[in-house]
Amino acid sequence: MPAKQPKKWEASKTVIGVDIGGTRIKIGLVDPRGTVLLFKAFPTRVDLGKNQVLTRIAAGLAAVLRQVREKGIFPEIIGIGAAGLIDRPKGVVLLSPNFPDWEEVPLGPYLTRKLGLPCFLDNDANAITLGEKWAGAGRDLPNFVCLTLGTGVGSGLILDNQLWYGSQGFGPEIGHMTIRPGGERCDCGNRGCLETLASATYLVKTAAKGLLKNASPILARKMACSSAPLSAQVIFETALQGDRFCLSLFKTLGQSLGIASANLVQILGLDGIVLGGGVSKASTIFLPYLMKEFKRRLTLIPSEKIAIRISSLGDISGVLGAAAAAQERWSQQSPFGR
Amino acid sequence: MPAKQPKKWEASKTVIGVDIGGTRIKIGLVDPRGTVLLFKAFPTRVDLGKNQVLTRIAAGLAAVLRQVREKGIFPEIIGIGAAGLIDRPKGVVLLSPNFPDWEEVPLGPYLTRKLGLPCFLDNDANAITLGEKWAGAGRDLPNFVCLTLGTGVGSGLILDNQLWYGSQGFGPEIGHMTIRPGGERCDCGNRGCLETLASATYLVKTAAKGLLKNASPILARKMACSSAPLSAQVIFETALQGDRFCLSLFKTLGQSLGIASANLVQILGLDGIVLGGGVSKASTIFLPYLMKEFKRRLTLIPSEKIAIRISSLGDISGVLGAAAAAQERWSQQSPFGR
Numbered sequence: 283m284p285a286k287q288p289k290k291w292e293a294s295k296t297v298i299g300v301d302i303g304g305t306r307i308k309i310g311l312v313d314p315r316g317t318v319l320l321f322k323a324f325p326t327r328v329d330l331g332k333n334q335v336l337t338r339i340a341a342g343l344a345a346v347l348r349q350v351r352e353k354g355i356f357p358e359i360i361g362i363g364a365a366g367l368i369d370r371p372k373g374v375v376l377l378s379p380n381f382p383d384w385e386e387v388p389l390g391p392y393l394t395r396k397l398g399l400p401c402f403l404d405n406d407a408n409a410i411t412l413g414e415k416w417a418g419a420g421r422d423l424p425n426f427v428c429l430t431l432g433t434g435v436g437s438g439l440i441l442d443n444q445l446w447y448g449s450q451g452f453g454p455e456i457g458h459m460t461i462r463p464g465g466e467r468c469d470c471g472n473r474g475c476l477e478t479l480a481s482a483t484y485l486v487k488t489a490a491k492g493l494l495k496n497a498s499p500i501l502a503r504k505m506a507c508s509s510a511p512l513s514a515q516v517i518f519e520t521a522l523q524g525d526r527f528c529l530s531l532f533k534t535l536g537q538s539l540g541i542a543s544a545n546l547v548q549i550l551g552l553d554g555i556v557l558g559g560g561v562s563k564a565s566t567i568f569l570p571y572l573m574k575e576f577k578r579r580l581t582l583i584p585s586e587k588i589a590i591r592i593s594s595l596g597d598i599s600g601v602l603g604a605a606a607a608a609q610e611r612w613s614q615q616s617p618f619g620r
Numbered sequence: 621m622p623a624k625q626p627k628k629w630e631a632s633k634t635v636i637g638v639d640i641g642g643t644r645i646k647i648g649l650v651d652p653r654g655t656v657l658l659f660k661a662f663p664t665r666v667d668l669g670k671n672q673v674l675t676r677i678a679a680g681l682a683a684v685l686r687q688v689r690e691k692g693i694f695p696e697i698i699g700i701g702a703a704g705l706i707d708r709p710k711g712v713v714l715l716s717p718n719f720p721d722w723e724e725v726p727l728g729p730y731l732t733r734k735l736g737l738p739c740f741l742d743n744d745a746n747a748i749t750l751g752e753k754w755a756g757a758g759r760d761l762p763n764f765v766c767l768t769l770g771t772g773v774g775s776g777l778i779l780d781n782q783l784w785y786g787s788q789g790f791g792p793e794i795g796h797m798t799i800r801p802g803g804e805r806c807d808c809g810n811r812g813c814l815e816t817l818a819s820a821t822y823l824v825k826t827a828a829k830g831l832l833k834n835a836s837p838i839l840a841r842k843m844a845c846s847s848a849p850l851s852a853q854v855i856f857e858t859a860l861q862g863d864r865f866c867l868s869l870f871k872t873l874g875q876s877l878g879i880a881s882a883n884l885v886q887i888l889g890l891d892g893i894v895l896g897g898g899v900s901k902a903s904t905i906f907l908p909y910l911m912k913e914f915k916r917r918l919t920l921i922p923s924e925k926i927a928i929r930i931s932s933l934g935d936i937s938g939v940l941g942a943a944a945a946a947q948e949r950w951s952q953q954s955p956f957g958r
Contacts, residue, residue, distance in 0.1 A: 439888075441779065446779075446888070446889075448890065449889050450889045452889065454889065455886045455921075459883045459886060461798075462801060468919075470919040470920060471916075472916070537801075544810075545798055546887070548796050549777075549792050549794055549797060549884070550784070550792065551788045551791070552787060578809075579811075581808040582790075582796060582808060583788055
């Protein structure tokens with residue numbers, strides 16, 4: 283099979299990228315080099331219900347468009363990334379983990395109509411992966427997996443320099459790869475999924491159980507003095523202080539990611555793995571465990587040839603990725619609703 | 621990403637396919653429709669050492685070529701499938717599990733020189749997978765994995781109707797996906813690989829351990845009355861008689877394949893899994909366990925949309941696949957040694 287030419291990631295136009303999260307909606311103006319020129323974020327307010335959230339998104343976008351047009355910049359397309367099951371061709375959110383009342387919401391056509399610009403919708407993890415390829419840690423990798431470690435574990439797959447969607451058209455669900463066959467029940471119904479071992483939810487759930495058993499007096503004292511709920515951030519800070527229980531959670535998390543990474547590289551002959559999402563900020567603690575497990579299990583390919591990288595895009599990864607995904611499709615098809 | 625056009629599997633010429641196994645060398649004349657017109661097999665005789673084995677392969681091929689040319693058929697290329705790490709562009713066997721004394725053996729150039737026909741070399745599991753795509757159980761599947769269950773677990777991956785080789789160029793090593801992190805040590809160095817749970821070696825090793833503990837009186841009686849060594853075949857026959865211990869081995873094997881299949885479909889959005897190799901003949905016993913585990917773990921894609929199939933190519937799968945792989949490459953590049 284002849285190697286495909288890598289896509290030109292230099293896009294011709296400035297694009298708006300939107301990242302619709304469960305807590306915040308982020309909007310960015312992205313230039314053809316993948317630089318985010320303007321970045322806005324406001325609370326999602328899931329509690330307001332579907333119609334009001336949709337109105338908030340449209341209003342936020344309209345405000346940003348006014349602002350940039352006043353500066354003489356005229357974006358021609360909008361890219362949107364949202365968690366959940368996405369019908370890309372139709373621009374419809376079929377199901378969303380963040381919005382329980384969203385079922386078959388035609389987000390793409392709705393925003394296209396409201397704003398008068400073609401709006402392309404994709405799964406947030408697919409979009410972020412394309413952003414890593416365009417302007418992030420995957421720039422030089424023809425074949426890689428991106429895992430976003432947050433409330434859950436999202437994933438995207440670049441094969442031959444392009445996003446891989448698979449026969450069903452949704453992209454990979456690596457968070458639901460079985461790592462421990464007899465492990466904890468996952469929300470998806472399976473047991474021992476990567477997501478039950480490598481997400482913020484894993485850290486918080488397991489720490490809460492540990493607190494009941496008095497496994498970490500330091501963490502218990504912190505929680506007693508604080509009004510904030512238990513979070514991955516607090517567990518990370520406590521681990522940094524040397525707390526053995528909190529460290530052990532990151533050890534399991536790292537080892538689980540090491541098993542998953544070795545599996546993925548051995549199945550697909552990848553060049554690397556890129557880790558993003560909030561939990562990846564704790565890589566100083568979990569990366570050594572990940573690498574040890576990865577090297578132990580990657581027996582047929584020299585592990586030093588494989589790049590294991592932490593995303594450096596941070597808060598902007600979602601809007602950058604959504605912009606990249608929209609550009610990719612803009613060059614290939616006419617948008618819906620036109 | 622626009623869907624690629626499926627390859628035309630109708631080849632223009634008749635091809636010789638060779639399957640070099642640890643016990644037998646198989647040679648087949650394959651017509652443009654994927655029908656094996658002539659099939660020969662002879663013992664490999666690993667004990668004779670590298671040079672004599674090479675001579676035997678060349679002599680066997682020369683005899684078949686004479687025979688078919690006398691009938692007025694003039695094959696123009698030869699495809700060879702061999703287990704192990706293969707440098708495809710150079711036609712070199714880097715390492716072979718079947719031939720301990722083969723290291724960097726230039727099998728392709730050697731046979732090209734000896735026979736005067738371009739000889740293309742590929743990994744046997746990759747070749748078999750292409751054979752399943754061409755004329756087997758994968759004909760209608762754009763994206764599938766083929767697992768060959770034999771002494772080990774070989775694998776090939778069809779993505780977008782083409783073999784996937786990955787960045788290292790060797791194709792997938794799904795047999796070394798971790799299924800049970802704390803499981804048995806695999807020959808590769810990892811623990812709990814699929815190969816340690818779904819190969820003939822697993823069946824024989826575990827049955828031998830069971831015999832020491834008197835786990836199966838029926839199997840023990842059979843072995844006492846037989847001069848043949850313990851084999852997957854005998855374990856299968858004993859399971860068919862209802863022996864609970866032997867059945868339990870196939871249950872574990874089926875469940876392990878179910879976990880692996882669900883992982884692969886969820887990672888890649890596949891249309892199906894094709895199972896071949898000697899152990900797949902025992903699918904009457906292990907398939908129900910495989911399907912139950914597969915459905916339990918495939919939570920995000922409706923399992924009824926996924927085809928789990930047993931190869932029906934049998935003994936000819938290797939030569940058919942080697943012929944398919946050679947045809948594929950013949951149309952793309954000039955052979956070495958010319």
